[in-house]
Amino acid sequence: MSEIALPKIDRSIVSNKSQIVKKLSSLTNPENVLSEADELRPYETDALSVYIQTPLAVVLPENTKEVSEILKYCNEENIKVVPRGAGTGLSGGALPLQDAILLGLGKFNKILEIDYENKCVITQPGVTNLGITHAVEHKGFYYAPDPSSQLACSIGGNVAENSGGVHSLKYGTTTNNILGVEMVMMDGTICKIGGKSFDQEGYDLMGLICGSEGLLGVVTEVTVKILKKPEVVKAALIGFPSIKEGGDAASEIISSGIVPAGMEIMDKALIEATDNFSKAGYPRDAELLLIVELDGTESEVNELIKKVEIICKKNNCSSLKLSKNEKERLSFWAGRKAAFPACGAMAPDYYCMDGSIPRGKLAEALLEIKKLSEKYNLPVANCFHAGDGNLHPLIMFDGNDKEQLRKTEEFGSEILKTCVRLGGVITGEHGVGIEKRELMCEMFNDNDIQQQLDIKKSLDEKNLLNPGKVYPILRKCAEEGRVHVHKSKDKFPDLPRF
């Protein structure tokens, strides 16, 4: 397990465990309170499994009133609380603390209302992202944000992380696709924000909560917008002889006025890795592979595909294949979706980075990463959400070699700093959590961070809700910022990771 600075443990809380468990058992069904070592083990980590902590106790409330009473009690007794959805987060946002209650929302697993007329679904936060789409797809509707873990991740966690997916350029991230939330503040206050109508007046509390990584309130109900499925979806698989030509083509597609539903780039290392792994039929001679997905009406999509074809040919593409049917479209994505496990098969360990950069800086970023790869003598494969500028370099290494681990950490940190230098940010979709906490000062100065801490203080005066996450504890930029997967033992090895 890696070492990370965490808030100072309050020994008086730890020694008072039995009393706390007793009290919690009076606030919910006693069966919903877990306190034995073997019961706590499944909650020791989220999908950033390099960090492990045993919580003081786990409580699984069943309704909003219970959440409110538990938080009120913890607030009064100065007990820290770590909220948790499905535990699929990649940045350690749900990492427990030894002196904290882990508040699991797993029992909030029901869809409460499907309203086709107002095109929304009211759901409890523990329902999975894909669960919402499954509930409405028979009527031709879907929920747009599609993080790659959508099979397992919960909608409450999506709100906490402001999750995106491959379609976020056209359809936005969670914040653009929810209409309302019910949440409980640390003092137990229940707050309803928004509902079935657009744009609540006043301060946009929903916008603030979305992406706040469980630091400001516990979401107990979400109203999400659903969309009608597009009539036609087609994809193109395009190979390029150089990074520059492929990157230029992606930029030109955007500047020509096309807004693709999804646009993905993979470099040569990843083309080979994924093609070996999933036999996706990718052009192995290409230096860069571009997948462009377009949706709309039949003639609209055909028109856009024509335009994409012209742009790619102009930029000297070496191969171009259009999906003829849904099966082929999905096969284009199969390799891309296998990017993470493919890297896992190539080396004992890999670190996944998650920076965002301006689209036009892709060639520069990849060149820089290549130089760093040579400097540290560690192989790296890159995938890039070219639609929205989200870059995921995967560094391959052997975690048993301490020196390699140290070098990987330095390498990763340099990549994120490069993203910031190129005009981007340190996290596009995985969140800051504990993982990139100390890198916040790469992007923000003291004033910026102080303002955010002041907001936190105004809503959670004693800093009890998910403390030690997002904001630097050390107030210096440590060399951190990765997802570490050892021997492909990702906590959710079956989930495709984008």
Place this chain on the structure above:
Amino acid sequence: MSIKAKINSQIFQDSNNIYYPKNESEVSELIRELYKNDSPTEIIGHNSKSFIGNKAQSANTMSLSKLTGIIDYRPEELYIKVKACTPIEEVEKTLDENNQELAFEPIDFGYIKNGVSNKGTIAGYLSCNYAGSRRFKVGSVRDHVLGFKGVNGKGDIIKSGGTVVKNVTGYDLSKLIAGSFGTLVALTEITLKVLPKKDSSNTISIYIDKSEEIFDLFIKLSSSSSEISGAVYVPNKSKDDDFLKKKNSVLKFNDLKSNTSFLAFRVEGDKISIKEKIKNLSKELELDKFETSTLDVHQSEPLWKKINNLEIFENTKNNLIRMVIPPAKGSNLLKFLDNKYKYFVDWCGSLFWIEVDEQKEEKIKELKKIALDSGGYLTVIKTSADYDYGESIFTVDDVRLMISEKIKKSFDPKRILNPGKMYRGI
């Protein structure tokens, strides 16, 4: 000259004692000084929307109108970064040269203010967060803000967000600033997402006036995969003949029937896909059962400008209400409004613009109750001269007000920035 001396001299001020900081650091110094002196200030830009909201309770006025100019425009990256008070028209003109636009379709509130076009500034627009007719498809103003810089109530320069679409680094303060009416920060820089303009547009007008039929069509329109980008219902029902005359003269087009109620929807895209979408929608909506007409691009574009800019309420002296409700609740509201009110419905059935005569505050109260019972809200966008503010012009519940107070305090502990502009105590 020190900022203190500047504040006390005429150099920094015009004859109306309005402060005109020239850059971000002067905004910061000025607010820092006001903070030290516990002296609140109103913040203005081009004054195009200053009539919206309560009157700020302050002795000072600070104009950010000198903070103007495009800082960085990257068409291929789909963003534009501007100084806060850059005029919307300047931004739109620059984007237009690259065939791009602000997709949230800014409303020109100048028409209802005094009958003169005045779109105002980007900062002013962001502070109100009132998106135009395309909102139900593309999101509101807040959905198009990528980042900002500004000065909080202590004089500290702060920033949030960036220039990229996907960014989850820290709290998303850009959202919080949108619609905050200048009560949290004095904005100095704003980065907006921009999108390509559609090649063309057509509008189909359907001549109906039965509330169930209207909302049945609104719901079918918003459930179609042949996406529309505007849907409005304009009744021809008011008892006020002058209003009907005004409506019919503002919305006078060759292919739009006069003196009758209509539901119009807009389809955008290239010509082939427009044709295809209209064909699909005609089938889905069974348009052969209704009397309809088609407005080509030359009529469609100005029609939506006039709708968006509220020109049928041009220069109104009455109270103008903006009510947002879930669309499925609209049918009942429509029946209630009937011919008693002057109004129209935008956002495919979600947004009602309603005029309430002077001295009729109890009617606003009644409408607010309907809004709340329907799960929506209303704002009195323009108040008549004798509005006595007995009824709050915004809608807020006690819990949200309590949380809003806390957030206000975290940005502006001494209530220096636009105090009272939104709610008492904030």
